[in-house]
Amino acid sequence: MVSETNNATLVYERPESLTEMPTFYCPGCTHGTAHRLVAEVLDEMGIRETTIGVAPVGCSVFAYNYFNHDYVEAAHGRAPAMATGIKRVLPKKMVYTYQGDGDLASIGMGEIMHAAARGENITVIYLNNAIYGMTGGQMSPTTLPNMKTTSTPLGRDVEVAGYPIRMAEIISNLDAVSYVVRRSLHNPANIRKTKKAVKTAFQTQASGMGFSMVEILSSCPTNWKLSPSKSLEFIEEQMIPVYPIADFKVNPEIKNIKG
Amino acid sequence: MPAKGWIEVNEKYCKGCELCIPACPQDVLAIDQQTITSKGYHPVNLTGPGCTGCAICAVVCPDAALTVYREAKVKKTQSVASPA
Numbered sequence: 001m002v003s004e005t006n007n008a009t010l011v012y013e014r015p016e017s018l019t020e021m022p023t024f025y026c027p028g029c030t031h032g033t034a035h036r037l038v039a040e041v042l043d044e045m046g047i048r049e050t051t052i053g054v055a056p057v058g059c060s061v062f063a064y065n066y067f068n069h070d071y072v073e074a075a076h077g078r079a080p081a082m083a084t085g086i087k088r089v090l091p092k093k094m095v096y097t098y099q100g101d102g103d104l105a106s107i108g109m110g111e112i113m114h115a116a117a118r119g120e121n122i123t124v125i126y127l128n129n130a131i132y133g134m135t136g137g138q139m140s141p142t143t144l145p146n147m148k149t150t151s152t153p154l155g156r157d158v159e160v161a162g163y164p165i166r167m168a169e170i171i172s173n174l175d176a177v178s179y180v181v182r183r184s185l186h187n188p189a190n191i192r193k194t195k196k197a198v199k200t201a202f203q204t205q206a207s208g209m210g211f212s213m214v215e216i217l218s219s220c221p222t223n224w225k226l227s228p229s230k231s232l233e234f235i236e237e238q239m240i241p242v243y244p245i246a247d248f249k250v251n252p253e254i255k256n257i258k259g
Numbered sequence: 260m261p262a263k264g265w266i267e268v269n270e271k272y273c274k275g276c277e278l279c280i281p282a283c284p285q286d287v288l289a290i291d292q293q294t295i296t297s298k299g300y301h302p303v304n305l306t307g308p309g310c311t312g313c314a315i316c317a318v319v320c321p322d323a324a325l326t327v328y329r330e331a332k333v334k335k336t337q338s339v340a341s342p343a
Contacts, residue, residue, distance in 0.1 A: 011264065011327040012317040014272075023322060027300065028276030032321030039323075188282060188318045221276075228276045 015039035017048045019068045028228020030185040030218040031060055034127055037195045038098070039067065041202055051094040052086055054079040056103035059133045063098050077108025080115035083122040094205060096123040101142040102132045105165050109141075112171070116211050119176025123201045124213040126167060129220040130239060137223030141165045144242055149223070164242055168215040172248035179204045179212035180249040186217070186235040190245070200254060207257045217243055264312020264329040268302050272324035275300040279316035279325070285309040288316060 017039035025031045042048045048069050055063040057076040064071030074082040079097035087095040104112050104126050115122065131149055132138040138151040142164045146155035172180040179201055183194035194216055201212035217239050219231035226234055273296060280288045280303065291304040302324075303316075312329030 007331045008328045009312075009331045011312050011329050012314040013326045014269070014323040018323055020271075022272050022298070025321065027274035028278055028321060030321055032323070033319070036321070036323045188315050191318050228278050229281055232278070 015043045017042040017068050019066055021065050023066055024062060025059065026220075026222045028219070028221045028231065029059070029133075030129075030216075030232075031127060033185050033191060034098075034125065034194075034216055034218060035060075035063070035066055037191070037198050038096075038125060040195060041199045042069065044199070045202060045206075047094050047202070047206075050092070051096070052090070054083045054086070054095070054097040056097065056099040056108075057134075058100040058103045060098055060100060060127070061134070077103050077106070078111050079103070079108065080111040080120070080122065080124065083124075084115055084118070084120045087120060087122050091121075094123075094202060096125060096202070096205075098125045099127070100133070101126070101128045101130065101167075102134075102140045105141040105167050112167075113174075116171045116174050116177050116213070119174075119178075119210040121205055121208055121210050122212075123205045124211075125198065125201075126213055126215045127218040128167070128215055128239075128243065129218040130164070131220050131223045133220045133223050137220070142167075142243075144238060147238075166243060168213065168243075168246075168248050171211075171213055174211075177211040177213070177249055178209040178251040179254060180215075181213075181247045182215040182217070182243060182245050184217040184235055184240060184245055185219070186232040186240075203257050204251070204254055209251055209253060209257075215243075217245075262311045262329055263308075264310045264327060266305060266310060266312075266316060266328070267326040268304055269324045269326070270294070270296040270302045272322040273300065273302040274298065274322055274324075275302055276321065277303070278319045278321065279303055282315050282319045284313060284315060285311060 053071045055073045139149040168182045184190045204212040221228045221231040287309040289306045290301045314327040317325040
């Protein structure tokens with residue numbers, strides 16, 4: 001990306017894979033960061049024009065407005081099923097879904113489990129912010145124990161509402177998946193690691209090795225009722241102990257495609 | 260001597276979330292209270308010299324609002340070896 005113009009070196013500019021449209025996300029929401037990382041990876045791999053994204057329902061429902069490549073909108077939770085169909089019909093296209101925890105881990109649980117179990121050659125970008133952001137901050141399947149939401153005003157009572165679902169761990173136990181990792185967006189170092197993981201996930205798909213998923217811990221300043229900076233601290237102090245950052249399944253052959 | 264750099268803030272995208280301000284290692288970013296963007300936010304801006312063009316602000320920016328430049332003299336793109 002580094003290029004020279006008139007004695008000035010361009011170090012960073014807005015990726016080409018993002019459109020000129022400003023996002024509707026709240027200030028400080030790391031959805032935008034995740035969008036940017038996906039766009040940067042598509043730019044670096046030079047696959048913007050051969051990529052098809054599948055948008056979910058949730059805050060990122062308008063993802064098709066923000067990405068400068070082909071996009072389709074799926075019914076709530078059904079993005080992996082739709083991606084399966086697209087990838088099978090157009091196997092040379094890069095197909096990925098971009099989903100949140102309310103979409104993927106709740107209503108879309110059936111679709112994601114079976115797409116992963118079949119080892120579909122798709123990539124799933126899964127943002128986990130432990131809350132339903134779009135509808136006003138209700139408890140989601142990944143809400144932390146004792147975390148206050150609008151539907152659990154006294155905190156999530158695990159006796160009544162159960163425990164958080166760790167999707168990356170669950171998916172990684174399926175035989176057919178190739179690459180399942182969890183990353184976070186709470187500081188620059190982890191943002192860079194997330195970008196690397198997103199790239200590896202796309203490379204996994206490009207070399208036909210099957211299902212890849214990156215779970216990304218994300219913030220929701222508005223519904224967590226914290227400032228954007230405090231939200232990042234919340235990820236680090238509260239979410240990471242419950243959702244550890246780790247590589248849960250990495251096909252040994254992935255080492256060979258890197259480089 | 261540290262590298263010299265500067266950033267350009269695109270006010271169309273900046274929402275004044277302030278994530279870049281604590282992330283800046285040189286501490287040269289602040290909210291510009293005198294400016295209001297078309298969406299009604301106070302955007303971030305450079306407060307003075309000291310920017311090295313490290314682009315950490317751009318790494319944390321959720322809205323890809325920042326463009327980062329560095330003086331070409333310091334950071335060369337290709338290894339154009341100068342004759343000794």
